[in-house]
Amino acid sequence: MNEPDGGNRRSRRGRRPGESGTRNAILAASRKRFAEQGYDNASIRDIAVAAGVDPALVHHYYGSKESLFIAAMRLPNIPGLVGKALESDPEALAEGRLGELLARTVVMIWEDKTLQRTAIGLLRSALTHERAAAMLRDFVRSTIFGQIASTLRSPDAEYRVSLAASQVIGLLMARYVLRVEPLASASGQEVVRAIGPALQRYLAGDIGTDSGTA
Amino acid sequence: MNEPDGGNRRSRRGRRPGESGTRNAILAASRKRFAEQGYDNASIRDIAVAAGVDPALVHHYYGSKESLFIAAMRLPNIPGLVGKALESDPEALAEGRLGELLARTVVMIWEDKTLQRTAIGLLRSALTHERAAAMLRDFVRSTIFGQIASTLRSPDAEYRVSLAASQVIGLLMARYVLRVEPLASASGQEVVRAIGPALQRYLAGDIGTDSGTA
DNA sequence: AATGTAATTCATCAGTCGTAGAATTACTGC
DNA sequence: GCAGTAATTCTACGACTGATGAATTACATT
Numbered sequence: 001m002n003e004p005d006g007g008n009r010r011s012r013r014g015r016r017p018g019e020s021g022t023r024n025a026i027l028a029a030s031r032k033r034f035a036e037q038g039y040d041n042a043s044i045r046d047i048a049v050a051a052g053v054d055p056a057l058v059h060h061y062y063g064s065k066e067s068l069f070i071a072a073m074r075l076p077n078i079p080g081l082v083g084k085a086l087e088s089d090p091e092a093l094a095e096g097r098l099g100e101l102l103a104r105t106v107v108m109i110w111e112d113k114t115l116q117r118t119a120i121g122l123l124r125s126a127l128t129h130e131r132a133a134a135m136l137r138d139f140v141r142s143t144i145f146g147q148i149a150s151t152l153r154s155p156d157a158e159y160r161v162s163l164a165a166s167q168v169i170g171l172l173m174a175r176y177v178l179r180v181e182p183l184a185s186a187s188g189q190e191v192v193r194a195i196g197p198a199l200q201r202y203l204a205g206d207i208g209t210d211s212g213t214a
Numbered sequence: 215m216n217e218p219d220g221g222n223r224r225s226r227r228g229r230r231p232g233e234s235g236t237r238n239a240i241l242a243a244s245r246k247r248f249a250e251q252g253y254d255n256a257s258i259r260d261i262a263v264a265a266g267v268d269p270a271l272v273h274h275y276y277g278s279k280e281s282l283f284i285a286a287m288r289l290p291n292i293p294g295l296v297g298k299a300l301e302s303d304p305e306a307l308a309e310g311r312l313g314e315l316l317a318r319t320v321v322m323i324w325e326d327k328t329l330q331r332t333a334i335g336l337l338r339s340a341l342t343h344e345r346a347a348a349m350l351r352d353f354v355r356s357t358i359f360g361q362i363a364s365t366l367r368s369p370d371a372e373y374r375v376s377l378a379a380s381q382v383i384g385l386l387m388a389r390y391v392l393r394v395e396p397l398a399s400a401s402g403q404e405v406v407r408a409i410g411p412a413l414q415r416y417l418a419g420d421i422g423t424d425s426g427t428a
Numbered sequence: 429a430a431t432g433t434a435a436t437t438c439a440t441c442a443g444t445c446g447t448a449g450a451a452t453t454a455c456t457g458c
Numbered sequence: 459g460c461a462g463t464a465a466t467t468c469t470a471c472g473a474c475t476g477a478t479g480a481a482t483t484a485c486a487t488t
């Protein structure tokens with residue numbers, strides 16, 4: 001007779017006793033893989049292995065790779081975080097510390113591993129996957145554009161914000177994706193000191209157009 | 215009656231009369247595809263179709279996808295261009311126009327379609343393909359770092375240059391890959407006016423460390 | 429004219445991918 | 459205890475991928 005409770009028999013078919021937390025394991029593993037390899041290079045089989053699970057379970061829970069990606073990349077309300085940061089320091093705009101505030105928020109968000117993976121996954125996947133690019137644009141729009149552009153009272157607010165966004169994106173790319181040294185190893189404080197004033201200038205300084213504080 | 219480049223007879227086997235320029239067609243098509251889709255998503259079959267050629271010819275000429283990528287991404291001496299720009303304006307450093315000069319050079323390089331495709335192809339592929347990432351780092355090192363960092367006389371020259379690189383990379387990402395508006399549609403002149411001073415500050419201004427022009 | 433070499437196409441292989449369905453096992457409500 | 463449902467694994471399909479080798483045609487040299 002065969003033993004039903006071998007214990008270490010891996011390829012045992014059927015349901016396992018107790019709670020397995022498989023659904024969350026898949027989600028976490030997919031975040032990791034999407035962040036490290038991007039949408040196309042992260043295969044469902046890889047994700048399943050990383051989650052210690054059969055590939056078919058991924059489909060069972062999330063239906064398709066696309067849906068899994070969407071579920072994995074749904075960010076824990078970052079626009080809310082940015083909005084809170086703005087509200088917590090209402091003087092920032094008047095006192096010319098908007099850029100510094102934005103830089104601090106970005107660096108702070110980055111300290112959360114899950115948020116970091118999500119954002120990098122989006123960034124990585126956006127380059128080859130149109131759906132991911134759309135999600136990233138939406139994210140940028142709702143976060144930076146929505147929350148910040150409305151704070152500015154400038155006719156070229158959107159241009160200013162897109163400039164700031166370019167610096168933020170470049171920071172993430174250089175620091176976390178391409179790992180350009182020594183920027184990649186610099187501390188968050190240093191980065192805020194270096195980037196903050198540049199963002200401030202983009203948002204409210206003289207950028208060569210007719211508006212702005214000369 | 216005799217059509218030298220018969221457009222309708224597709225499946226004619228064997229060598230064609232006259233010069234075909236197939237080798238270059240493949241290279242050009244691969245640059246386009248690599249730039250648009252990145253290394254992994256650009257298939258050899260796609261490239262062959264874009265070049266109007268049988269897929270096996272790609273292997274015949276370039277041996278493997280990897281070698282084709284290396285051949286396609288070998289840049290027409292950009293470090294030389296940057297060096298020339300620096301030599302042509304030796305006063306730039308002293309007069310605080312180094313950032314503007316760098317911005318102008320970047321924007322200028324971008325006007326060449328082939329260079330643009332090559333750089334974007336590298337950028338896109340770097341995120342999922344380790345080989346491409348290494349090529350891109352080498353390129354950044356030899357170009358920006360080698361030519362510019364040596365011009366600066368600062369102990370934190372490399373940190374400064376990596377900051378400038380982050381802004382340049384972000385500009386390319388936002389403008390040409392993610393197409394964030396209105397930055398993507400802004401003219402080269404506008405961009406130079408907006409970005410130049412930021413680069414200048416990174417390279418020679420006060421960035422919150424102990425060196426720099428306060 | 430003969431011969432060797434370069435250019436081109438075709439058929440095919442082994443591998444990977446996303447996906448689907450059937451089979452097996454456990455848990456829950458009656 | 460029985461039925462239904464949820465969780466898990468296995469097997470497989472069709473599409474696509476990079477790569478290879480043989481067959482076919484043109485050109486260059488003799």
